[in-house]
Amino acid sequence: MPADRRIVLFDLYGVIALHQRPGALTRMAASCDAPADAFAEAYWDLRPPYDAGRQTAPEYWAAVLRRLSRPADPRTVEELRLTDIDSWSRVDGRMVAFTQSLRGRAGVAVLSNIPADHADAFLAAQPWLRNLDHLALSGKIRAAKPDPAAFHHCVSALHTPPAGFLFVDDREENVRAARALGMTGHVFTGLDELVEVIDAWLPAGTEPPASSAP
Numbered sequence: 001m002p003a004d005r006r007i008v009l010f011d012l013y014g015v016i017a018l019h020q021r022p023g024a025l026t027r028m029a030a031s032c033d034a035p036a037d038a039f040a041e042a043y044w045d046l047r048p049p050y051d052a053g054r055q056t057a058p059e060y061w062a063a064v065l066r067r068l069s070r071p072a073d074p075r076t077v078e079e080l081r082l083t084d085i086d087s088w089s090r091v092d093g094r095m096v097a098f099t100q101s102l103r104g105r106a107g108v109a110v111l112s113n114i115p116a117d118h119a120d121a122f123l124a125a126q127p128w129l130r131n132l133d134h135l136a137l138s139g140k141i142r143a144a145k146p147d148p149a150a151f152h153h154c155v156s157a158l159h160t161p162p163a164g165f166l167f168v169d170d171r172e173e174n175v176r177a178a179r180a181l182g183m184t185g186h187v188f189t190g191l192d193e194l195v196e197v198i199d200a201w202l203p204a205g206t207e208p209p210a211s212s213a214p
Contacts, residue, residue: 006203007164007165008106008109010099010109012110016092018092042063042064042067046060046067048144051114061080065077084118088118099132109158113144114137116139117139146177151183166197168194170187
């Protein structure tokens with residue numbers, strides 16, 4: 001990749017992939033006979049070390065079940081783990097197609113907060129991801145947004161200075177962190193607006209052919 005090539009760095013969930021299936025946490029809570037509100041609180045409160053690769057899936061789920069005073073037997077842990085992975089498995093087809101079409105104009109990479117076992121399952125189901133210029137998946141790189149280390153990993157891996165990145169995420173705090181390091185940041189709200197932002201950000205001469213507009 002040329003040293004001066006620009007990189008569009010995408011978040012995964014809420015941008016290319018869809019957020020968790022509606023009702024998934026309630027169903028997981030019911031499967032271990034826990035109150036839905038308490039389950040959701042434990043699920044999110046205890047998530048950061050798991051996302052950042054500092055905790056295995058069994059360790060994370062055992063911690064959640066302990067918080068809920070429920071037995072952390074291997075069968076329950078594995079059922080929760082697999083249900084959780086499935087709940088985050090959907091993608092936005094238009095965004096997948098757009099990321100693929102963009103590769104002729106810029107480098108395309110992903111920086112996502114995703115546990116290591118989720119990442120393995122997602123990559124197996126979505127092999128198109130391996131066609132991108134780089135995948136920075138938090139459970140694999142052991143750093144999760146908005147930790148600056150996650151962004152520094154991308155700068156190093158892609159041999160591109162921060163000014164050469166446009167970071168796209170649906171969470172304002174992650175975009176702020178990218179901007180603090182010198183990247184251009186965009187809070188994602190939809191594809192149409194993103195197309196305009198990318199067209200304005202890329203240098204002249206990299207416009208898409210008229211027939212390939214998403």
